[in-house]
Amino acid sequence: MPDHNDWTTTPLRPELLRGAAEWERTERGLLPHRLLAWARAQNTDPQLAMAESQPSGVRVVFRTDATAVELDVLPTKRVYPGAPPRPDGVYDMVVDGDLAGQAGATGGDTITVDLATGAAEHQSGPVATVAFDGLPARTKNVEIWLPHNETTELVALRTNAPVRPVEADRARPVWLHHGSSISHGSNAASPSTIWPAVAASLGGVELVNLGFGGGALLDPFTARVMRDSRADLISVKLGINLVNADLMRLRAFGPAVHGFLDTIREGHPTTPLLVVSAIHCPIQEDTPGPLAFDLDSIATGTMRFRATGDPDERAAGKLTLTVIRDELARIVAQRSADDPNLHYLDGLELYGEKDFAELPLPDGLHPDAATHRLIGERFADIAFADGGPLQVERPHQDMR
Structure with missing residues (x-):
């Protein structure tokens, strides 16, 4: 690495960040948020x-001649006693669209969570430095x-040559996506290889990812964020969280979907809008939630999930993935008669029963790295x- 006396420290500011809704200034740095x-x-x-x-989906973006880059960060790592340790977050260095390096960050804060009670204990830790060198x-x-799976405060950016912001490419469409932990990137290998990032790269679009682990629950405030x-x-990719949270029954589900779409349409009346149902997940195809940890698997050093509902409860309106796919297809068919820019994609086209036989879900719920790649490629082929x-x-149709 070059002598640090030759380096430039660049203040971290909003024009260097893509994919975040806003910053929060903390005592130690800047915390990107994906909700306002x-x-x-x-x-x-x-x-x-x-x-x-x-x-x-959040990245620090700049233009530079630098061959070496350092980013000081404060990660927050979560520890679940008795469960397999979570891997450290990965930082992907992408140069002119190509992956040029990867690094991790040790240190940082730790939150220890008791899986049985939900009690959490927070312990502060040191700032870490993520370093890349040998750049062109x-x-x-x-x-x-x-890292897609690790809360990260940004503390300082240093380079061995000045940096400047990259102006947004107005010919590159902005793709706003909302989904569950699968869209968030659970079990993906790195942040630029989660399936929405793969699809965005192949489709030549700018990703804004509102995939929230456990959080695709038709929350009205999420719809309003998307509207604005x-x-x-x-x-919007819907289904798995509504089943595994056992959040609502069929009677409430349909109106909630209509309301979610109505809100988005208030801000984007003609923007192409694709409703996507869940990928294949055997434990929840025909069995309602709630979902639970498989404690027997934890005892063997692995992590798996199980559905705890009774299939007979479907008659009382409990949701399963099969029920939700049918209802989403019906709702989109009804609405598209007056909304020609509204479309439906069956998630089984992205990952179906035959795919599960070849690429099973390691924990029974989330795709692995290879399956994230597969889903991203298929989404790009179908949607873009x-x-x-x-x-x-027309680029930037219905822009706000």
Whole structure:
């Protein structure tokens, strides 16, 4: 590495960040958020509060001649005693669209969570430095993708050459996506390889990811954030969280979907909008929730989930993935008669029963790294291709 006396420290500011709704200035740095402060204030769910603070799809973007980059960060790592240890978050260095390096961050704060009671204990830790060197000695666009699964405060950016912001490419459509932990990136290998990031790269679109682990629950404040966000293309992926949370019955589900879509349409009346149902998940296809940890698997050093509902409860309106897919298809068919830019995609086209036989879900719920790649490639082929539901004919149509 070059002598640090030759380095430049660049203040971290909003124009260097992509994919976040806003910053929060903390005592030690800047914390990216994917929900706005007013929306966070309406949320009472600790799981969603954690998920939205994890910067899935968020990246630090700049243009520079630097061959070495250092980013000081304060990660928050979560520990679940008795469960397999969670891997450290990964930082992806992308140069002119190609992955050029990866690094991790040790240290940081720790939150220890008791799986039985939900009690959490917070312990402060030191700031860590993520370092990359050997970058091409030319002017280039640099993106540092922040860990999709680890809350990360940004403390300082240092480079061995000056940096400047990258102006947004107005010919590159902004894709606003909302979904569950699968869209958030659970079990993906790194932040630029979660399936929405794979799809965005292949489709040539700018990703804003509102995939929240455990948080795709038709919350009205999420719909209002989407309503007020800049977007050329919009997708919402619904199903798995509503089943495994056992949040509502069929009677409430249909009107809630209509209300969610109505709110988005208030801000984006003609933007291409794709409703996507859940991928194949055998434990919840025909068995209602709630979902629970499989304690027997934890005892063997692995993590798996199980559905605890009774299939007979479907008659009383309990939701399963099969029920939700049928209802989403019905709702979209009904609405699309007056909304030609509204479309439906069966999640089984992205990952179905045959795919499960070849690429099973390791924990019974979340896809692995190879399956994230598969889902991203298929989504891009279906949604962003010529004639696809998210094809854009005029850049930045219906911009806010």
